[in-house]
Amino acid sequence: MSLIERITKVGDAQVWYDNMPVESVYTVGIAGERFLRAIKDQGAIMGTVCPTCNLTYLPPMMYCERCFAELEEWVEVGTKGTVYSYTILGVSLEEEPLEEPQILALIRMEGVHGGLVQRLGEVKPEDVEIGMAVEAVFKPQKQREGSILDIEYFKPV
Ligand SMILES: [Zn+2]
Numbered sequence: 377m378s379l380i381e382r383i384t385k386v387g388d389a390q391v392w393y394d395n396m397p398v399e400s401v402y403t404v405g406i407a408g409e410r411f412l413r414a415i416k417d418q419g420a421i422m423g424t425v426c427p428t429c430n431l432t433y434l435p436p437m438m439y440c441e442r443c444f445a446e447l448e449e450w451v452e453v454g455t456k457g458t459v460y461s462y463t464i465l466g467v468s469l470e471e472e473p474l475e476e477p478q479i480l481a482l483i484r485m486e487g488v489h490g491g492l493v494q495r496l497g498e499v500k501p502e503d504v505e506i507g508m509a510v511e512a513v514f515k516p517q518k519q520r521e522g523s524i525l526d527i528e529y530f531k532p533v
Pocket residue numbers: 426427428429430440441442443444445
């Protein structure tokens with residue numbers, strides 16, 4: 377079939393199955409890199425501040441989503457927060473049953489706009505509560521890779 381031919385029946389369309397060699401590199405951006413470096417190097421969780429809107433963003437943002445100002449002030453937001461919401465996972469991303477259920481929670485730090493989605497540890501699923509005080513548990517410094525997973529989990533305080 378040439379390019380100028382029109383397909384009038386669906387069955388006339390040709391299908392080609394193959395692989396396309398595509399590579400990509402994902403970057404976390406300027407704010408994301410500084411955020412992950414602080415976790416890796418200092419065991420600190422950082423946010424950015426909009427003094428006009430009186431908001432501290434976590435994860436940090438380069439621009440305020442309300443007034444669009446460039447955010448240049450960075451602050452530590454601490455390593456303690458509260459469980460804002462959570463879910464219990466029974467299967468992996470590969471849809472395999474997990475030997476032990478995992479708990480994912482949205483953790484909010486005091487006075488911060490946003491939060492972190494992280495695993496909870498050192499707690500049974502039936503003991504998790506909304507509003508529960510939790511604290512970040514970091515990997516030992518030599519094992520940190522500059523990933524959000526350098527925070528192994530949050531545990532009850
Ligand atoms: Zn603002």
